[in-house]
Amino acid sequence: MTQALTLARPYARAAFAVARDDNAAAAWSDALAFSTRIAADPQVHPLLGNPGLTRDDAVTLLVPPDAGAHYLDFIGLLATNGRLVLLPEIAGLYEQLRADDEHVVLATVTSATELPEDEVAKIRDALKRRFGREVELETGIDPSLIGGAVIAAGDVVIDGSLKGKLARLQSALAH
Incomplete structure (x- = not known):
């Protein structure tokens, strides 16, 4: 768990920085919640670590239809780096950063x-x-x-x- 949080932290910070710059913190929260729910599905979770899962497949599977281009790029980056399994930790850290920012x-x-x-x-x-x-x-x-x-x-x-x-x-x- 600690290692997962350590690996997830830079992604959460980067996601929050992009979301804040785009004035889309709430939209990113919703998108991360959507992606995390999909990733947690018992049928989907084993696919996330599969090297055969392409970047495009991951984006199609995990990105909500109304997500912006930066969010698509973010999920693509996670897929490319083999970090999709970190989505729950990233989402949790993101929410902490957002709450801190919003006091x-x-x-x-x-x-x-x-x-x-x-x-x-x-x-x-x-x-x-x-x-x-x-x-x-x-x-x-x-x-x-x-x-x-x-x-x-x-x-x-x-x-x-x-x-x-x-x-x-x-x-x-x-x-």
Whole structure:
């Protein structure tokens, strides 16, 4: 995973630079999401590493119909360099760069059960105050947390789950 991120980073930066220069950051986000969904398909994924997949075939397969010429060139470059398997990492890094540029913090709240909308709004407001930026919040459910929630925003992780508290108590008792 770390190696994939290292390899994907320059491509994501280049993609974002081109998209920003073209004032097409949102369009590139949509195109990358489309390409990533296609690339993740279990029938398509094995093809991406196949040396018989030509540049033109890759572009035809992975590029949405309304994509611009720069995006076609980008996917072609990935195909030529054998980096199509990095599309998920490239798309994720691209979204981080875009959020940073737009002064938005991408955050995830994972809880043991579904959170009521007013709770999600309170968490969003608290994160907005903490980071001084707009917050885009995704929610997820992980029953193994038992109770509480884990909030991840960039490099900050706030573990308020019962599972996390029990692990910290176990560690404290062991030492």
